[in-house]
Amino acid sequence: MSSQTLGLEPRLRDYLVEFGVREPDVLRRLRERTAALPDSRMQISPEHGQFFHVLLRLIGAARCLEVGVFTGYSTLVTALAIPDPGTITACDISREWTDIGREFWREAGVEQKIDLRLGPALETLDGLLAEGREEAYDFAFIDADKENYAGYYERAVRLVRTGGLIAVDNTLWSGQVADPRAQDTATVAIREFNRLVAADDRVEISLLPLGDGLTLARKL
Numbered sequence: 001m002s003s004q005t006l007g008l009e010p011r012l013r014d015y016l017v018e019f020g021v022r023e024p025d026v027l028r029r030l031r032e033r034t035a036a037l038p039d040s041r042m043q044i045s046p047e048h049g050q051f052f053h054v055l056l057r058l059i060g061a062a063r064c065l066e067v068g069v070f071t072g073y074s075t076l077v078t079a080l081a082i083p084d085p086g087t088i089t090a091c092d093i094s095r096e097w098t099d100i101g102r103e104f105w106r107e108a109g110v111e112q113k114i115d116l117r118l119g120p121a122l123e124t125l126d127g128l129l130a131e132g133r134e135e136a137y138d139f140a141f142i143d144a145d146k147e148n149y150a151g152y153y154e155r156a157v158r159l160v161r162t163g164g165l166i167a168v169d170n171t172l173w174s175g176q177v178a179d180p181r182a183q184d185t186a187t188v189a190i191r192e193f194n195r196l197v198a199a200d201d202r203v204e205i206s207l208l209p210l211g212d213g214l215t216l217a218r219k220l
């Protein structure tokens with residue numbers, strides 16, 4: 001889960017958010033609205049959102065792909081960071097959660113940038129490849145069901161252009177990846193994914209201890 005950065009004591013984390021995050025009002029309200037949901041911890045943290053804002057601007061991203069929308073916070077961060085016209089193909093299976101996002105995307109005036117595709121994301125990504133979108137994206141963010149991470153990553157490597165970036169959330173998984181006693185399916189899948197990326201010579205990588213662990217993979 002990623003609504004806060006791992007291992008930071010609360011006082012220091014509050015300080016980091018106070019001085020390191022500029023969260024627009026519409027994003028703050030979406031975060032507050034999401035906080036009322038039982039699954040609110042699935043949302044990326046404001047410091048993660050802030051990092052994405054600068055990162056997306058740095059790489060000049062305009063065509064983005066997102067796997068795992070939830071209530072649309074990371075989607076909105078992305079939409080606010082990219083130029084107009086710029087697009088986000090956003091994949092999720094939940095109409096209920098993404099409907100919350102739509103309200104805030106509309107309010108922020110960025111709804112036209114977001115192409116929401118509801119359905120199992122492996123099928124959606126295969127559809128994008130079938131539509132001829134190989135190498136069509138500057139940036140991809142993977143943040144959905146952990147068991148499919150390797151499948152999402154393989155497709156993202158094809159969909160992102162050379163020099164483009166793939167970001168993958170939850171790759172430290174509350175520290176469970178380093179605990180040999182943790183053998184549940186999600187932990188095992190993330191460990192396998194981390195092993196795959198560490199050995200993948202198609203990309204340059206960095207695994208950051210931001211949020212719940214964030215892997216960056218730049219396509220060579």
Ligand SMILES: C[S@@+](CC[C@H](N)C(=O)[O-])C[C@H]1O[C@@H](n2cnc3c(N)ncnc32)[C@H](O)[C@@H]1O
Pocket residue numbers: 042043044067068069070071072073074075091092093094097119120121122143144145148
């Ligand atoms: C961790 S949340 C995404 C959080 C989001 N990035 C944010 O910042 O708020 C994971 C999302 O993946 C979606 N999901 C789970 N399995 C999926 C699948 N097979 N295909 C597409 N989306 C899926 C869930 O519905 C959920 O909204």
